[in-house]
Amino acid sequence: MKAMRDVWGDKLVELGATDPRTVVLDGDLGNSTKVDKFAKAHPERFFQMGIAEQNLVGTAAGLASVGYVPWTSSFAVFFTHRAIDPIRMLVAQSHANVKIVGSYSGLLIGAVGKTHLDVQDLAIMRAMPDMTVLSPADEAELISMMDWAQAYDGPVYLRIVRDAVPDVFDVDYTFTPGAVYRLREGTDVAMVSTGPQVSRVLAAAVQLAEQGVAATVVHVPCVKPVDEDALRDSVAGHDLVVTVEEHSIMGGLGGLVAETLTATGPSPRIERIGINDTWGESAGNDFMLTKYGLSPELVSKRVLSVLAARVPS
Amino acid sequence: MMDLLVTLYFEELRVDPSDARAEDRDRFVLSKGHAAIGLYSVLALRGFLPLDELATFDKGDSRLQGHPDVTRLPGLDSSTGSLGQGLSVGVGMALGAQLGQKDFHTWVMLGDGEIQEGMIWEAVQVAARYKLSNLTAIVDRNGLQQFGLPSSAETTLTDRGDRRDPWFGVDLAAVFQAFGWRVVEINGHDYGQIRSAYKLARAGDYEGRPTVIIAHTVKGKGLSLAEGVHTWHSIVPTADDFEKARRELEPDELEILDNNPTSKNGAEA
Numbered sequence: 389m390k391a392m393r394d395v396w397g398d399k400l401v402e403l404g405a406t407d408p409r410t411v412v413l414d415g416d417l418g419n420s421t422k423v424d425k426f427a428k429a430h431p432e433r434f435f436q437m438g439i440a441e442q443n444l445v446g447t448a449a450g451l452a453s454v455g456y457v458p459w460t461s462s463f464a465v466f467f468t469h470r471a472i473d474p475i476r477m478l479v480a481q482s483h484a485n486v487k488i489v490g491s492y493s494g495l496l497i498g499a500v501g502k503t504h505l506d507v508q509d510l511a512i513m514r515a516m517p518d519m520t521v522l523s524p525a526d527e528a529e530l531i532s533m534m535d536w537a538q539a540y541d542g543p544v545y546l547r548i549v550r551d552a553v554p555d556v557f558d559v560d561y562t563f564t565p566g567a568v569y570r571l572r573e574g575t576d577v578a579m580v581s582t583g584p585q586v587s588r589v590l591a592a593a594v595q596l597a598e599q600g601v602a603a604t605v606v607h608v609p610c611v612k613p614v615d616e617d618a619l620r621d622s623v624a625g626h627d628l629v630v631t632v633e634e635h636s637i638m639g640g641l642g643g644l645v646a647e648t649l650t651a652t653g654p655s656p657r658i659e660r661i662g663i664n665d666t667w668g669e670s671a672g673n674d675f676m677l678t679k680y681g682l683s684p685e686l687v688s689k690r691v692l693s694v695l696a697a698r699v700p701s
Numbered sequence: 702m703m704d705l706l707v708t709l710y711f712e713e714l715r716v717d718p719s720d721a722r723a724e725d726r727d728r729f730v731l732s733k734g735h736a737a738i739g740l741y742s743v744l745a746l747r748g749f750l751p752l753d754e755l756a757t758f759d760k761g762d763s764r765l766q767g768h769p770d771v772t773r774l775p776g777l778d779s780s781t782g783s784l785g786q787g788l789s790v791g792v793g794m795a796l797g798a799q800l801g802q803k804d805f806h807t808w809v810m811l812g813d814g815e816i817q818e819g820m821i822w823e824a825v826q827v828a829a830r831y832k833l834s835n836l837t838a839i840v841d842r843n844g845l846q847q848f849g850l851p852s853s854a855e856t857t858l859t860d861r862g863d864r865r866d867p868w869f870g871v872d873l874a875a876v877f878q879a880f881g882w883r884v885v886e887i888n889g890h891d892y893g894q895i896r897s898a899y900k901l902a903r904a905g906d907y908e909g910r911p912t913v914i915i916a917h918t919v920k921g922k923g924l925s926l927a928e929g930v931h932t933w934h935s936i937v938p939t940a941d942d943f944e945k946a947r948r949e950l951e952p953d954e955l956e957i958l959d960n961n962p963t964s965k966n967g968a969e970a
Contacts, residue, residue, distance in 0.1 A: 411800070435796070435831075443789045443823030450793015453778065455724070455801070458793075473783050474820070478790060482771050482780045 389552035392584070393491060395527045396548055397422030399534045400459060404430040407538060409455060413448050415441050415462035420550075421491040423461045441471040445486070449478035452485040457538060463497070464490025464547060465506035468513060479543045480518045486544075487537050493547045494583070494634035495663070495680060501670030507663040510582075511639030513545045514612050520565065521612040523547045523583040526556040529609055532563040540565075551673065553584040556607070566615040568622045574602035577691055578626040578656075580619075582608045582641045585634045588677070591684035592632075596691060603691070608641060616648045623649070623656065628698070630659045630691055634682055637662040659694050661687060702736055702810065702841045704890050705916055706743045709808060709839075713899040718748035721775035727805050728794045730779045732787020733812035733841065734768040735934075741765050741774075749776035785818025787811065788838060792824045795836035795911075806903050809838045814846030814867045822880075829881030832909030837902040838882075840873070840913060841889065843920040845931040877913045889916030924949060 390398075404410045404426055411433045418424040418436070427434040437444040441462055448458035460467070467475060467488050479486045490509055492498075497505050513521045522537070522544060524530040530548060537544045556571065571586070572593050581589040586607045593603040606622045608614060623629050629649065631642040642660035649655045663680055677683040681690060710716075715727040731740045738758055745752045750764070757763035764774040768782025779790045791809035798805055811821070828836055844866040874884045883906045887894040895916070902912040920934075921927030924946050927936075938946065 433800070437827060438823075440820075440823035440827070442786075442820040443792070443827055446786050446789020446820065446824065447793035447796065447827065449779070450790040450795075451797045452793070453790070454728070454794050454797035454803075456797055474786050474789065477780055477783045478786055 389554065390527060391422075391552045392527070392530060392549050393420075393422040393551075394425075395530055396489065396491070396534070397425040399531050400426045401429040403459075403534065403538050404433060407457065408433075409457045410538070411435065411451055411456045411458050413437050413444050413451075413458055413460045415439060415444050415460075415466060417462055417491070421461045421463075421489075423459075441466045442474050445471045445474040445488070446478050448486045449474070449482060449484045453482075457485055457487070459487045459489055461489050461491060463504055463506070464493040464509045465504060467545075468506060468509040472512065476516065480516045483518055483542055485541050487546060488544065489546045489548060491548055492550050494549055494585075495668055495676040495682070496584075496634070496673045497550055499670045499672055502667045505668045507634070507636045507668060508639075509545070509547060510611055510633070510635050510641060511643065514639065514644065516545075518543060519612065520544045520610070521547070522563075523609055523611055525583060525586040525607055525609060526553050528555065528557040528559050528561040529563060532561055533609070536563050536565070547583060549584050554587040556586055556590070563609065565610050566613050566618070567610065568615060568618040569607040569609070570604060570622045571607055572603065572605035574604040575625075576601045576603060576628075577695065578604040578606060578623040578629045579632055579687075579691070580606040580608060580623065580629060580641065580645050581632045582611060583634060585632055585682060588682060588684050589632050589687060592687040592691070595684055595688040599688070599692060601692065601695065608644070611641060611644060614644060614648070616651070619645070619648050620652065627656045628659070628694065629656045630661060630694065632661045632682070632687055635662050637664055657698075659690075661690055702733075702843075702889075702918060703739055703743075704892065704922070705810070705839055705841065705895060705918070706739060707746075708892055708895045709899065710743045710747045712896060713903065714808065715805065716747075716776075718776065721749060725803055725805050728778045728791070728807040730781060730787040730791050730794075730807070730809045731769055732781055732791075732809050733784070733815050734781030734787070735784075736810075736812075736841075737765070737767060737769050737782075740769065740777075744774075744776045750774070784812070784815035785820045788821050788824040788828070791836055791838070792828050792831075792833065795828070795833040796831055798835050799831065799833065805835070807833075807836045808902075809836070811838055811840045812846075813840055813842045813844065813873070816840065817867055825877070825880045825882065828911040833911045834905040834909045836911040837899075838911070838913045840915045841918055842873070842915050843918045844868075845920045845929070845934070847931070847934045874915055877915075881910055883908075883910040883912045884915060885912060886915045886917070889918035890922055 412426045451458045633641040637660040758765040759767045771777045771780045795807040898914045927933040
């Protein structure tokens with residue numbers, strides 16, 4: 389299994405080879421995010437913008453306006469927090485053809501802690517008009533999303549992670565904006581997730597099956613825009629929906645699901661699993677998944693306890 | 702700023718109102734987006750929009766938003782208004798021209814107040830690093846910001862200098878020079894000096910430095926009720942103010958009215 393950052397770096401090299409409009413702007417993290425591959429392959433179209441993310445985004449907007457397809461690379465948090473104003477005005481409001489790639493999103497970023505991890509990016513970027521927000525579950529989906537983003541003329545936020553993630557889709561997977569994927573069918577609970585957390589939710593579903601609980605698993609790769617009818621259909625028939633995300637429980641996937649399911653009448657009970665209004669810390673992946681309740685074991689345990697607490701109807 | 706804009710649009714900028722999105726046009730970014738009405742007026746005089754559309758400024762559904770909106774009006778090259786962002790966009794445009802070997806020039810109008818924003822200095826550093834001699838920043842150096850003004854009884858209530866000129870005690874030209882920019886200082890109301898500075902800027906610099914034109918201006922120049930008065934940053938003129946201004950400005954103003962894009966400089970040929 390390839391680390392997601394290597395998948396992204398290699399695919400970027402390919403996009404650079406097939407489309408001369410492709411340029412990459414790095415915020416001095418190229419050897420972490422793996423855009424160093426692009427710097428090596430296409431040095432004339434790689435720009436080391438230094439530790440100055442606002443200007444990085446503004447420069448990308450300028451390059452887009454004269455016909456290039458800029459892919460910007462830094463840790464997610466430095467885009468969604470530090471450079472949010474230029475993203476807001478120069479990219480989103482201007483409908484600039486800039487692809488903002490937030491690397492090292494979520495909790496599992498290699499033990500650098502609160503400053504460098506981002507568990508609010510989906511909430512922030514979802515609230516941004518004109519922005520497309522993508523959260524791939526695996527390698528095949530990331531590659532397909534990058535092809536789609538390269539061809540799409542407009543702003544995109546792509547949330548990726550540092551490490552390897554298990555395959556969820558076949559290699560011939562083709563991303564469709566707004567689509568929602570029902571990856572497993574069950575009758576007792578519907579679990580909705582996004583990004584690399586999806587494979588942990590699929591593993592949780594296997595553990596639940598061992599306990600006699602049949603879970604539906606849904607993946608929402610395009611957090612915005614989303615096909616709302618498809619999202620409602622994907623959990624139809626369930627009276628318990630559990631959202632699971634490597635992100636704050638406020639305003640991200642959980643927010644999206646709650647907003648969507650409650651918009652058309654009586655809603656199932658919605659339990660949101662994620663980062664519960666706190667900052668995270670510096671530690672290895674296993675510690676983080678355990679402490680913040682996102683490992684397959686802890687997700688399945690949480691679902692069981694919610695089911696157990698329910699009054700039988 | 703108006704003298705700078707009028708000279709730029711009528712004598713220097715290679716743009717064509719009948720082909721406002723032409724690929725090889727010069728780019729202009731009004732980074733100090735709060736001066737939008739000034740830009741719209743010049744764009745209207747230059748033929749990018751009907752003069753009577755100016756009356757829709759700041760009104761619902763208008764293409765003439767309070768701060769420029771690139772998605773609404775052809776002739777704009779960037780949305781601005783969030784201060785300190787425009788120079789970065791200009792850097793991207795100039796970098797794109799350099800990469801694609803295009804010979805268009807990129808111009809960015811900055812306010813001396815807005816260049817207090819840190820993002821400006823990120824762009825200043827990067828522009829010099831990539832030797833963007835096809836980029837020119839014009840600093841409208843009027844010494845006033847919304848709540849800051851040159852020395853007066855009001856600003857000397859304390860000795861901290863914080864209510865004064867945004868760059869009080871700072872040699873702005875030396876700062877730009879130290880960042881690797883070529884600096885041209887002019888009187889921003891002297892058309893001869895403005896013209897020469899623009900020619901010099903377009904010609905580029907043999908060392909590849911980007912150019913900054915520090916244009917010393919008087920805010921509200923030519924308008925006796927507003928000249929040098931910082932509160933006019935956000936005053937809405939009364940009907941009486943407007944009449945007075947019209948009487949002071951009108952005779953000269955009529956002479957520069959010209960909607961023919963090719964009559965002044967032939968740059969579009």
